Structure formats: C-alpha cells, structure tokens
Amino acid sequence: MDIELLLLLLALGSVVGVMAGLLGIGGGLIVVPALLYLLPKSGISVDITMQLALATSLATIIVTSGSSAINHLKLGNVDMFVVKWLMPGVVVGGFAGTYVAEWIPSQYLPKVFGVIVLCLALQMLLSIKSQAQKAMPSNVVTSLYGTGIGVISSLAGIGGGSLSVPFLSKHGVEMRKAVGSSSVCGFFIAISGMTGFILHGSKVAELPQYSVGYVYLPALTAIAATSMLTTRVGAKLATSLPTKALKKIFAVFLMFVAGTMLL
Structure with a gap:
C-alpha cells in the first residue's frame, strides 16, 4: 500500500464517519464502491475484489456504527424497544447473507440492490409530504423484517441503515431515533456478516498479505482510524x-447510490 492509497483511504474514512453519524448508515454504500475501485490499483486480483470489499466494509461498519451508536445513545436518539425486536432478525440475516453471496454472481448484486435503494429513496421523498404513518x-413480523434487512445488508456490505431507517420512519418512529436505532442494529449486522466472510475466506488460498479471511486489514485500519473521529460530528x-x-x-x-449501482 503506497502513501497515495493510504491518504485516499483515510479521507474515505472521514466521509464515512460523518455519514454514519448523520444518517445512521455504516458507510458501506460508500466503502464498497470505493474499495472496488482502489483495491485493484494495489495489485489485488479482481477475482476476489468484491468479496474483499464486502468483508472489509462490514468490518469498518463495526467501528463506525459502534461509535455512532454510542454517540446516539448519549444523545437519547435510540428506541430500545425497536432495537430489541429488530436485533434477532438482523443478526441471523447478516450471517445468512454471506452464504447467499457464495452462489449469487457478484456482478448482479449491485444492480438488484440499486433497484431496492431507488424504491426506498422514492418512498422517503413521498413520506415528507404525507402525514399518514x-x-x-x-414483534415477530418486525424480527422477520430484520432478517430481510440483515440478508440484503450483508450481500451489499452495508450496515442496513438504508433499509432500516425508511422502515422505522414509515412506521412512526421519529427520524432521529430511527437513525440512532439503525446505528445500533448496523453494529450487529456488521459483526455477523463479517464473521461469515472470515469463515468463507479462510478457505481461499490467494488472499493478499495481512488479510483475515476476506477482511483486508490495511484498508480496515486506515478507514477506521478517521471514521471513529468524525461520527460524533x-x-x-x-x-x-x-x-x-x-x-x-x-x-x-440513496438516489445517488442507486444510480451509481445501476450504472
């Protein structure tokens, strides 16, 4: 890893931290596309770049969502009842998503998720004018929703904020608490998803140096170092x-991310 790449990753971490604190996302929607572009430039085979990007993104989300969740807890922005019933589903779904990723061609995942994200963005815009909630x-249905959020989040290497925040907002949870609760759930999605990718990656022989399964430690360290500092902002x-x-x-x-994935 050269100095230029290191500086880019540090800058990426700064942006990710602010977005995690502001919107309740773990930053994967930024990290995954960025790593897909940056990792091949450091000599890593394109055959495993997607897996490395997803796993490393989830690992960074542990830091960003964890830091964001702590800040939101201090500010009273977390609905613990919501977290209680979403949590079982997102943990199971996050781990299951890594198994689904084994047999779905990775080139299709961004386009499928792009359509979902676009629908969520349109729903969020419509909800601004609509007062109906x-x-x-x-509780059981909420946990099932959490499972779906966990699966999709793990497949896309994200913390689930782009799915859970609109879901909570639509069901009457005040926006600030939806964002804060999403940060808490994103932390646990990232742990379960990262664990799955580490287990799958441990069977792969051609991993870059300083990797733990599919988690690429140099990128993780650089992104986490600055993102931890900017989540409070x-x-x-x-x-x-x-x-x-x-x-x-x-x-x-969300519309920007959807457009990027679809194109």
Missing part, C-alpha cells in the same frame, strides 16, 4: 437538523 407491526448534526431536512438528505443520498 403505519403502526409498528407485531454527524451525530450532532442529526440532533440539530429538522426531521424533514434529514429525510431530504437521506433520500438524495
């Missing part, structure tokens, strides 16, 4: 910005 589903912004402004920011961000 649904009540939270039953995003968390403070999430507390001070009005709910409608947060929804607009989040929807625009």
